[in-house]
Amino acid sequence: MYICNCNALTDKQIAAAVAAGADRPHDVYAACGCRAQCGGCTATILAMVRAGTCTAGK
Numbered sequence: 001m002y003i004c005n006c007n008a009l010t011d012k013q014i015a016a017a018v019a020a021g022a023d024r025p026h027d028v029y030a031a032c033g034c035r036a037q038c039g040g041c042t043a044t045i046l047a048m049v050r051a052g053t054c055t056a057g058k
Contacts, residue, residue, distance in 0.1 A: 006037035
């Protein structure tokens with residue numbers, strides 16, 4: 001499912017970035033080779049990062 005329409009980022013791409021160590025939205029964008037455009041997805045990405053961080057036990 002697309003999470004970021006501006007950069008065409010999917011939930012799987014974001015999950016992979018979090019699994020690789022991204023711990024804030026800026027890091028997710030960088031890992032995916034882009035940056036925030038409109039910012040509409042930032043809250044969702046942050047929630048995914050937090051969920052991934054909690055799951056990883058960080």
